[in-house]
Amino acid sequence: MAQDYYDLLGVSRDASDADIKKAYRKLARQYHPDVNDSPDAADTFKDIGTAYEVLSDPQKRATYDRGGNPMGGGGFGGAGAQGFSFDDIMDAFFGGNGGGGRGPRPRRQRGQDxxxxxxxxxxxxxxxxxxxxxxxxxxxxxxxxxxxxxxxREPVTCGTCHGQGAVQHVQRSMLGDIRTSRPCPTCQGYGTVxxxxxxxxxxxxxxxxxxxxxxxxxxxxxxxxxxxxxxxxxxxxxxxxxxxxxxxxxxRQHEFFTRERDHLYCQVSVPMTAAALGAQLDIPTLEADLEDAADDVETSVVLDVPPGTQSGETVTIKGFGVPRLRGGGRGDLHVQVVVETPEKLDDEQRELLARLAELRGEQRPAGRMGSGRHGVFERLREAFR
Known part of the structure; x- marks a missing residue:
């Protein structure tokens, strides 16, 4: 016997099937001609393929351990010595389970989601x-x-694959006979018809x-x-x-409310006088959209606009946001107040405003300069960071 298969794979004689398979994978990746361009790589690859074919088969391994010829009549030097499964090569490179040992697939399977x-x-x-x-x-x-x-009636054993669910194909190559396993075309891999x-x-x-x-x-x-x-x-x-x-x-996008996590945001416009003097407004809640809302559900809430409220300021109403999906409680309702400046004034209104400006010394206001980068929405965003 020219070479010891155990020495070739680098495993002991009492190595388990898993150890043999692991050693073969490592050597196959190392010596495959596609990744190793040394002159003796192809021969070494053939030898380790033969060694793995013998040691991975319990019957051939037992014959080899007794000193017999595990390849039968083909001998160690014939074409049979170079025969190996293409599934084993794919297994070595991609870490799969190969195709020869899976067996037929069950007819009854879990459905897809x-x-x-x-x-x-x-x-x-x-x-x-x-x-x-x-x-x-x-x-x-x-x-x-x-x-x-x-x-x-119950399904019967497939006559093409004899219940294996797969058929073997042998193809000649420069590396020897390559066996591939494919699903049986008669039973589609079930092993029964x-x-x-x-x-x-x-x-x-x-x-x-x-x-x-x-x-x-x-x-x-x-x-x-x-x-x-x-x-x-x-x-x-x-x-x-x-x-x-x-x-x-x-x-769907709501007409008034915008949601962010468990909070709701909306805008409400108030006259200049209401912002200056303060006011109370009734505004609808999100519950107002419910068609079958219970009698005790609050479909509106009172918004307190403090005196001197500036346009863009926000008033928060606790507990009128969105219920939390996990855990109790609700978020809040944040209402941004937009102050409306009257566009048209009659003579009496103009006279009253002119008198107010005179009392406040605002006939020629100096104005206050700013960068202009912090608009209404930017101030709102910063207020809740």
Whole structure:
């Protein structure tokens, strides 16, 4: 025997299958001709492929340990000694499990998750709602009840792959015979076939159907929030369990309110006299948008505008924002006051304002200079940082 396979892979004679596979992966990456341009790389790659083929097969390894010929009639020097699985090479380079040992895939599998999008109003997102939603997903076939067979018989072993779910292809190359494993074209990898498939679902065990489900949207959700409904997604092949349904929410833009996290922002315009003297205004709350609001729900709130309020200043009303999605309480309502200057004055009004300016010494105001970089919205943003 020209070379010891254990020495070639650098493992002991009592090495486990995992140790042998790990050693082969390392050497295959090192000596593959595509990455190693040394003159003896191709020969070394063939040798370690042969060593791995022998030591990874329990029967061949036992024959080799007894001093026999693990390649049978082909001998160590024939083409059989150079035969190795292409899946093993892919396994060495990409760390997969290869294709030869997976076996047939089960007919009954879990279904995929599904995603639908739902657009709601700001008030519904804030306070929650229950919505009837139409979804189009795969459901269990009502004719065969997911079995896939028209006559109720169990699937039989595939005659092409003999239940393996895959077929082997051998291709000659400069490195020897390369074996590749592919899903069986007859059974599509299941290892079994259904002699008399269900006419409704074609043997898949599921059909597509539109159904209506009730979705409960919790209070406090925001734009982009996803609500998970377990078991409401696609039913799996073979009548397998359904995946989950995710409802992604989009919130419509409100006419007055703008939301930022759990807080609401809006503007209210007041006359110059109200800003100077102070005033109380009734402004609607977000609850006013609810069609079925309870009698004890406050659909308006009193806004206290302090005397001397300047345009752009903000008045905060505690507890009238958006309910928190996780945890109790609500955010606040921030109202920005915009002071309106009268554009048209009659003679009496003009005379009164002129008298006021005279009393305040403001006939020729000096004015106050500023950089101009801090506008109304910038001041509002800085106030809540």
């Amino acid at each position: 599904a995603l639908v999008r739902l657009t709601v109003d700001l008030a519904d997102a804030a306070f929650g709602l229950t919505h009837e939603l139409k979804v189009d997903t795969a459901v269990t076939c009502p004719v065969c009840e997911g079995h896939g067979s028209a006559d109720g 259904i002699p008399d498939p269900c006419a409704e679902c074609g043997g898949d065990g599921r059909v597509r159907s539109r159904r209506t489900i009730s979705v409960k949207i919790p209070a406090g959700v925001d734009h982009g929030t996803r609500v998970q409904l377990s078991g409401e997604g696609e039913v799996g092949p073979g009548g397998g369990p359904a995946g989950d349904l995710y409802v992604e929410l989009a919130v």
